[in-house]
Amino acid sequence: MNQAPAISLEGVRFAYKRSAPVVLDLDEFRVEAGERVFLKGASGSGKSTLLGLIAGVMTPDEGRIDVLGSPVSTLSGGKRDAFRAERLGVIFQMFNLLPYMPAGANVMLPTRFSARRRKACAEAGGAEKEARRLMARLQLDPDRYWSSPPTALSVGQQQRVAAARALIGKPGLVLADEPTSALDADARDAFLSLLIEECTASGAALLFVSHDGSLADRFDRALDLSQMNGAAT
Numbered sequence: 001m002n003q004a005p006a007i008s009l010e011g012v013r014f015a016y017k018r019s020a021p022v023v024l025d026l027d028e029f030r031v032e033a034g035e036r037v038f039l040k041g042a043s044g045s046g047k048s049t050l051l052g053l054i055a056g057v058m059t060p061d062e063g064r065i066d067v068l069g070s071p072v073s074t075l076s077g078g079k080r081d082a083f084r085a086e087r088l089g090v091i092f093q094m095f096n097l098l099p100y101m102p103a104g105a106n107v108m109l110p111t112r113f114s115a116r117r118r119k120a121c122a123e124a125g126g127a128e129k130e131a132r133r134l135m136a137r138l139q140l141d142p143d144r145y146w147s148s149p150p151t152a153l154s155v156g157q158q159q160r161v162a163a164a165r166a167l168i169g170k171p172g173l174v175l176a177d178e179p180t181s182a183l184d185a186d187a188r189d190a191f192l193s194l195l196i197e198e199c200t201a202s203g204a205a206l207l208f209v210s211h212d213g214s215l216a217d218r219f220d221r222a223l224d225l226s227q228m229n230g231a232a233t
Contacts, residue, residue, distance in 0.1 A: 003033035004069030006173045006205030007054055012063035012073075013231075014049060024049050025230035026063075031173075033068075036196060036206040038216045041225035047209045048093060050225065051175050054207070055090050056080030068172045085113040089166030089204070093177040095158050097150040097165075103157075104146040107131040107164045110171075117169025120202075127168070134164035137194045139187060155182040163191065170202035177209050192218060 009029040015022045024046040031037050041047050052058045053065060056072045059080075065073040068087050072080060084090065089110075097106050111118045111127045121127040132142040138160040150158055159182045166174055176195065180188040192215060199206045208219065216222035 004066070005030050006033050006035065006068060007031040007207065008064075008066040009054075010064050012053065012060045012065060014053060014058065014060045022061075022231040024053070024060075026050070026228060027230070029228065031205050031207055034200075034203050034205055035221070036199065036219045037208065038219035038222040039207060039209045039225055040211060040213055040216070040222065041209075041229070045226040046229045046231065047225055048177055051090075051177050051207070051209060055088060055175055056084050082113075085110060086116050087172045089168075089171035089174040091159075091162050091166045091174070091176040091179040093181075095150075095162040097158055097161060099150055102147045102149055103135070103140075103153065103161045104128070104131055104142065106150065106161055107135060107168060109165055110169055114169060117171070120170040121168065130168055131164065134167055134194075134198075135160070138164055139190060140164070156184075156187065159183065160187075160191065163195065167195070167198045170204065172204055174199055174204050174206045175209075176206065178211070179208070180210065180212065180215070188212075188215075 007030060009026055012024065012026045013022055014024040039047060053060055054067060059073055064071065070083060072083060075083065108127045108131045111121055118127065121130045124130045135142040140157055140160045153161065159179065163179055180191055183191055196218060
């Protein structure tokens with residue numbers, strides 16, 4: 001039985017305000033189940049907007065967006081939030097860590113809202129064990145940083161906490177918005193290796209947005225949104 005594509009967009013148009021210019025105009029965009037796709041594009045080409053639409057943070061003005069077989073663009077706001085918590089791992093460009101929660105609790109946060117991700121962690125020995133494993137693999141010593149508030153972490157460390165949070169509980173799709181921008185070359189390479197290994201192990205698809213074209217050869221496909229987005233031409 002064929003799996004539904006991880007992402008399927010058709011005829012999607014989006015503007016931030018009704019009278020504002022269209023910032024995203026895509027006839028078609030598709031990522032297959034388990035596929036790893038590198039997405040680049042000039043500043044303003046709509047990369048973060050596209051990720052926000054796929055994640056259900058926003059809805060298109062026109063068109064249809066299906067994610068992991070679910071019609072995300074037609075769901076209510078509450079159902080989109082629930083779907084995102086249950087099925088997606090998102091590394092936001094601004095990290096979106098909760099400042100009143102220490103690093104370890106931030107990593108485990110998705111398991112508080114998703115029975116599916118709690119179950120996946122339980123099968124791996126529990127949410128805390130899995131969170132510590134991910135932090136360690138991201139070169140963020142859990143014994144040292146588990147109880148650290150985000151404000152006590154460097155930008156690169158916050159980025160790695162956000163990545164561990166996205167990966168915990170085996171989401172079906174990982175969306176990564178410039179996830180290596182604050183990392184040096186060694187940390188960037190280690191992070192990317194972990195991200196790809198974790199997605200491969202869980203069967204998750206990966207949509208990775210970056211301006212760093214040198215990373216593209218690690219992926220199944222590389223796309224340039226500037227060439228696909230009708231609003232940018």
